[in-house]
Amino acid sequence: MIHTLLVANRGEIACRIFRTCRDLGISTVAVHSDADTDALHVREADAAVRLPGAAPADTYLRGELIVKAAQAAGADAIHPGYGFLSENADFARSVIDAGLIWVGPPPEAIEAMASKTRAKELLGIAPLAEVTEDDLPVLVKAAAGGGGRGMRVVRELGEVKGELEAARAEALSAFGDGEVFVEPYIEGGRHVEVQILADAHGTVWPLGTRDCSLQRRHQKVIEEAPAPGLTPELTAKLYEMAVQAARATEYRGAGTVEFLVVGGTAHFLEMNTRLQVEHPVTEEIFGLDLVALQLSVAEGEALPAAPPESRGHAVEARLYAEDPAAGWAPQTGTLHGLSVSGVRLDSGYADGDTIGIHYDPMLAKAVAWAPTRTAAVRKLAGALERARIHGPVTNRDLLVRSLRHPEFTEARMDTGFYDRHLPGLTAVTLDPYAPLAAALADAHGRSRFGGWRNVPSQPQVKRYRTEPDGEEHEVRYWHTRGGLAAEGVVVVHAGPDRIVLEAEGVRRTYEVSVHGDRVYVGGTTLTALPRFPDPTARQEPGSLLAPMPGTVVRVADGLAEGAAVEAGQPLLWLEAMKMEHRITAPVTGTLTALHAEPGRQVEVGALLAVVSD
Template sequence: MIASVLVANRGEIACRIFRTCHELGIRTVAVHSDPDANALHTRVADTAVRLPGAAPAETYLRADLIVKAALASGADAVHPGYGFLSENADFARAVLDAGLVWIGPPPSAIEAMASKTRAKELMGLAPLGDVTPADLPVLVKAAAGGGGRGMRVVRRVEDLTAALESARAEAASAFGDGEVFVEPYVEDGRHVEVQILADTHGTVWALGTRDCSLQRRHQKVIEEAPAPGLPDDLRAELHELAVRAARAVDYVGAGTVEFLVSGTRAHFLEMNTRLQVEHPVTEALFGIDLVAEQIRVAEGAPLPDEPPRARGHAVEARLYAEDPARDWTPQTGTLHHFSVPPSVRLDTGYANGDDIGVHYDPMLAKVVAHAPTRAEAVRRLAGALEKATIHGPTTNRDLLVNSLRHKEFTTARMDTGFYDRHLTELVGGPGEPYAPLAAALADAVGRSRFGGWRNLHSGPQTKRYAMAEEEHEVRYRHTRQGLEADGVRVIHADPSAVVLEVDGVRRTFEVARYGDQVYVGGTALTALPRFPDPTAQLAPGSLLAPMPGTVVRVADGLAEGSAVEAGQPLLWLEAMKMEHRITAPVNGTLTALQAAPGQQVTVGSLLAVVEPT
């Protein structure tokens, strides 16, 4: 029996595995990089071991350090989670060679399937060789790892070389393996996968299907189980192919076989030899704990001959600290307050007051709803996200709510091109129109001990706020009867809540303030100074860092005085394990270049200046 588990991972998945271990009475060991010294997964574990450094390559990707930590802490088993070393056969062997239990598939199975190129060969497929215009569009894909990293869609042959170089660099940074390959890119297909679970006695379960078609940058955003609208014969074919793939490599444990479905045809993508991020929807559907099953299988316990029956429908949304309206730019800062209604499941690696840094994936949490029908599950998830309290960096919450309520999704007609078609209509929006007034009234009450009214009539007070990239000026008065605003009846106001009556309709607004950041319900505002700072000016054409990160590359031959074209990549930033291009905004001349490879930058740092032609 396993008594102590070290989780070779961080964040949400480490916390989720620890939760099951605690329920089973198993002691837990965390490992952490220096930025994660006070992370939630480190705090909830029974024991924590430091991995010196910050970058994944020197911490969570160091198999030798992790095995050493397991032995030093007295752990007798290692769970890899997902990402990092979870699909690294050498790591699995190192764990086994150290006399520890590996909670995962045999190294031989990982080796056969973890490389997408070798997996395709095993399934009788082969990647593309020399790409011609007739092959377009194609997908450049990392052979190791997943999560959308190391993937590039190429629509012109002349763009292939740059895509290969970029994908190799990103894959090497994320997985320690820069191998990539090229395959046909199926436009507007559905991403459908099958969860499998196998024991050491020859039993293999196919635990239904999942649809993961809503993706950004080839990384899943919303997932559900079962995949809606699949014909019974196609569903049976997917189950059969998944089981066949597992048996072909003598698979043990939890894994996922992924397909791209176009019409009634299924194209094999890959087999992930690990637990998937979206495993909670399968757990909700079948009423099981996949992590607990992984542990039991690792202990040698047999699975029943047949899996439990699926019931109802489950939907999961990944909540990211990112701004979809700004090319999905990752966001950093303090998560002041975060909570969701109890009607849904929350898997997260953050708690109130935690800092969201630059080194790792920007996913805050997974929010999961289960209900008897798909429509009910979708409605429950959208409502819970809408009512969630998220005070901190910008997130994709509004995008998730709008996606779940979009007709194309509610009628199950979505595909992997969903956000390419609908992103503009799903992001942004004007925000709550009375949010600036509620913020101003709450602030007025909080700053005034005696109510602020005067014996003589006075002019209105004014406050300015930025909301949805627009400035709003609010006017109100202190009177003997309390606060007064034109056209709106103020029923109540205190620093944390404001009640307004507009045209006979009473509405309550919860208000929270952290420095200049104000949150009114789900609307974020920034309190602006009464008089703008006249010195806060930048040269026209200034390119500022949209996020904190590291400059990894500068375009070849680029120097001050170079002529550049609009859209031309000038340099690349790496933040949260992904590369972000900084491009020229206009045709012009590069008059200043303030960035160099290896340089650390903060939000708003001046990177370059392009003077328009």
């Protein structure tokens, strides 16, 4: 029996596991890095143990420290969550050797399947030994881990070597294993997977299909269950292959077998020997708690002969602190408010928490269930559109537009969805009255100090910049005897946090929240600009600024001041939130300044280099 469980992970998955443990009467222990000292998963646990340091390699990837933490806290079991050490056979063995219960598959099954190269060999699929022009495009992929890290699509033969090196570096940082391999890249396919659950008594459940085709950087963004449009014959084939993979490794616990489906043919991708980020959609349609079932299997309990019948449809969207229009650049800062009503929300953050640079920028997973796919998709899109998200730039608008795109609503999507549609999905559409609402809310607060004058006066002027597009907007209003006024609208009500405007016979209400110079008006984020801009705040043309806080991990070989560079040429690589971001030359010219060196930590906006044409 499990009495006290340590979760060797962080964020929303740790919080998710702790909630199940509370329902089961199991005590919980969190581990945390220095960067996560006051994180939500730490606050929700019954006890917590510090892992000194901040980088994953120093903390959550240190298996020996985690085992010691479990022993020090009196835990009798460890759950790895997903990511980090969840697919590390050596870690699983160390847990078992320490006399602790391992909530996961046997180490032998992890070894057989967690390495994608060995998994393919087990199923008779060989990676490419050498890449030729005829093989392009190809996919460079990390052998360990997942989540899109250590993965690159290569379309030019001359780029293979560089992308292999970049993938190795990223995989080593994220998983502690730099092994990569190359396989053909199949375009136009759907990413379909089968959730499995197996016990130690020979029972294997195939728990439905999921479609995870909407991806950015090979990391899933929107997932749903069941996968729409599959024939009964193809579904049965997917079940058969998934169960075969589980039985071949004497699997126990939860796992996922992933496929790329093209037409009526399924191509095996990999088996993830852990719980997946998208497991909630399976839970919703089957009415199960997969974490509770993992714990039951780890305790030696037998599963019923067959799983329950599925019902309805579930859709999950991953809410990230990132700017999709800027190369999916992760964002940092304070999350002032996060509220999504009417759907399930799994999150590792609460209001007031800080989003740092060290880990994945996912804020939460929003999950909607309904009797039909159409209803579930509409429900989730509406909940996200009305959500209160105050803080760094997020992908919320992208999610809403993706859920409402005809290709998605008609289930015609594939893994190239964002390659085709990203510009349209990220185009900024500003509510024209949002800046005015912000100005009126600000003016209301100051009007208590005598804003109205008994003589004609010039209008008050406020300037705002919309985020993330950076466009500036100027609004004008007046203080009158009857209150605040503006051209073209009727100010029905003005308060510090609520503005009601009527324009062309339509009345709209705007909720306003202010945090420093950031103003949130409904779903619009604005930055209040000073009345008189700082004339010294100008950058030299050709300046390359850090798009996010992070660490410089590499500079291009031989790059030095005075070097000739070509537009688009990679100059350096910045790592933030477990992703590498390539900084390229904006124009063809000369590198006149280089302020970056490997290991340097930079803040957003830091000057990295200057290229003059």
